[in-house]
Amino acid sequence: MKILDWYILKRYLGTFTMMLLMFIPIGITINLAEKIDKILENEVPFIEVAAYYLDFTVYFANLLFPLFLFLSVIWFTSKLANNTEIIAFLSSGVSYWRFLRPYLIGASIVCVGALVLSMYLAPQASKGFNEFKYQYLKKGAEVQETxxxxxxxxxxxxxxxxxxxxxxxxxxxxxxxxxxxxxxxxxxxxxxxxxxxxxxxxxxxxxxxxxxxxxxxxxxxxxxxxxxxxxxxxxLTPVKYIAETLTYNELNDFIDQEKRRGSANMNRYLVVAYKRWSLPVSAFILTIIAVAVSSVKRRGGMGVNLALGITLAFIFIFFDKVFGTIAEQSTFSPLIGVWFPNFTFGILAIYLLFNAKR
Structure with a gap:
C-alpha cells in the first residue's frame, strides 16, 4: 500500500473508533439515567449491572455501527476537503477511483469485524441484555407466545x-x-x-x-x-428474543426446526438471520455515499456535509426499522424487508458516485 492508502485508512479506522468511544459512554449514561430507579428498586447487584452494561455496549454497537461509520467517514473526509487535501490528491494525477480504494479497504475491514460481531459475539451479549431487561426492568412482561x-x-x-x-x-x-x-x-x-x-x-x-x-x-x-x-x-414457545441470542449456525438450525413446527414467529426469526448479513454489507454502501457527499468543499463548510450526512443516516435507519418491523408483523417478505434499505441506498450510492465532482 502506498502513502495515500495508509494516510486515508488510518483516518478511516481511527475516526470510526473514536466515534464509537465517544458515543457509547453517552448511550450508557442516558440508559442508566432512565433505568436507575428500577435498578435501585429491585436491588440489582452491582456485578450484574456491570455485566448488563457490557452486554449493552456490544448489543448497541452491533446495531448502530452503520450510523457511527457513516458519520465518521463524513467527518474526516469533510476535513480533508476543507483543507484542500482532496484537490491536491486529484491534481497529482490520482483518479477518483484510486482515491476511493483505501475507503473500500477500510470498509472491508469493518465489514469482516461486523460479521464476526453479529455472527458470534453479539448473540451472547443479546442474551445477557435481554435476560437482565426482562428479569429486572420489565418484570411481568410477556416474552413468550401464550x-x-x-x-x-x-x-x-x-x-x-x-x-x-x-x-x-x-x-x-x-x-x-x-x-x-x-x-x-x-x-x-x-x-x-x-x-x-x-x-x-x-x-x-x-x-x-x-x-x-x-x-x-x-x-x-x-x-x-x-x-x-x-x-x-x-x-414449545421460545422467548421472542431467542433468535438474537443464537450464533449463525445455531440460528439456521433453529429456523429449520421452527419451520417444521409451524411457528407463528418465523418472519421475526428470518429478519434476524438476514440482518446478520445486511448490516455488515451496509458498511460498503454507506462508505461510498459518505465519500461522495463529503469529498467536495462546500461554501457552508463541514457543517453542511454533516447535516446532509445525518439526514441520510437517519433515513437509512428509518427504512431499516420500518421495513424490518413490517416484515416481522405481516406476511411481507423478510428478505425484501431487510435488504430494501441496502438496495435503495446502493442505487443512491452508485448515482452519487458517478455524479460526484472530480
Missing part, C-alpha cells in the same frame, strides 16, 4: 393449546393429533396439561382419546392420566 399455541412437533404429529403458561408448566385445552400420511389416526384432547419436571412426564386431565376407525371411531375417556409425550415442554 395464546392459541400451534406446533408441528414431528413429521406426523401436531399439538394445540389455547392457553400456555411456561412459568407454571401448564397448558389449557390441549390437543394432539397423529397423522399417517394425510389421514388422521387418533386425537388426544385434554382440558389441562401439566409438565412434571422431575421425571419429564405429562399429566392430562379430562382426557379424551379418539381412535379413528374404518367404520366407526373408538373414544377412550380418562379422568387423569400420566404419560410421556413426544415433545419438550420448554421448546
Amino acid at each position: 395464546n392459541d399455541v400451534y406446533r408441528q412437533i414431528n413429521d406426523s404429529e401436531y399439538i394445540y393449546a389455547s392457553n400456555f403458561q411456561p412459568k407454571t408448566y401448564t397448558a389449557r385445552n390441549f390437543t394432539l393429533e397423529h397423522f399417517e400420511g394425510n389421514k388422521l389416526k387418533f386425537k388426544l384432547s385434554a382440558s389441562k396439561l401439566v409438565f412434571n419436571t422431575v421425571d419429564s412426564t405429562y399429566t392430562l386431565t379430562n382426557l379424551d382419546k379418539r381412535i379413528i376407525g374404518e367404520r366407526e371411531d373408538v373414544i377412550i375417556h380418562e379422568r387423569v392420566l400420566d404419560t410421556v409425550l413426544p415433545f419438550e415442554f420448554d421448546q
Whole structure:
C-alpha cells in the first residue's frame, strides 16, 4: 500500500473508533439515567449491572455501527476537503477511483469485524441484555407466545393449546393429533396439561382419546392420566428474543426446526438471520455515499456535509426499522424487508458516485 492508502485508512479506522468511544459512554449514561430507579428498586447487584452494561455496549454497537461509520467517514473526509487535501490528491494525477480504494479497504475491514460481531459475539451479549431487561426492568412482561399455541412437533404429529403458561408448566385445552400420511389416526384432547419436571412426564386431565376407525371411531375417556409425550415442554414457545441470542449456525438450525413446527414467529426469526448479513454489507454502501457527499468543499463548510450526512443516516435507519418491523408483523417478505434499505441506498450510492465532482 502506498502513502495515500495508509494516510486515508488510518483516518478511516481511527475516526470510526473514536466515534464509537465517544458515543457509547453517552448511550450508557442516558440508559442508566432512565433505568436507575428500577435498578435501585429491585436491588440489582452491582456485578450484574456491570455485566448488563457490557452486554449493552456490544448489543448497541452491533446495531448502530452503520450510523457511527457513516458519520465518521463524513467527518474526516469533510476535513480533508476543507483543507484542500482532496484537490491536491486529484491534481497529482490520482483518479477518483484510486482515491476511493483505501475507503473500500477500510470498509472491508469493518465489514469482516461486523460479521464476526453479529455472527458470534453479539448473540451472547443479546442474551445477557435481554435476560437482565426482562428479569429486572420489565418484570411481568410477556416474552413468550401464550395464546392459541400451534406446533408441528414431528413429521406426523401436531399439538394445540389455547392457553400456555411456561412459568407454571401448564397448558389449557390441549390437543394432539397423529397423522399417517394425510389421514388422521387418533386425537388426544385434554382440558389441562401439566409438565412434571422431575421425571419429564405429562399429566392430562379430562382426557379424551379418539381412535379413528374404518367404520366407526373408538373414544377412550380418562379422568387423569400420566404419560410421556413426544415433545419438550420448554421448546414449545421460545422467548421472542431467542433468535438474537443464537450464533449463525445455531440460528439456521433453529429456523429449520421452527419451520417444521409451524411457528407463528418465523418472519421475526428470518429478519434476524438476514440482518446478520445486511448490516455488515451496509458498511460498503454507506462508505461510498459518505465519500461522495463529503469529498467536495462546500461554501457552508463541514457543517453542511454533516447535516446532509445525518439526514441520510437517519433515513437509512428509518427504512431499516420500518421495513424490518413490517416484515416481522405481516406476511411481507423478510428478505425484501431487510435488504430494501441496502438496495435503495446502493442505487443512491452508485448515482452519487458517478455524479460526484472530480
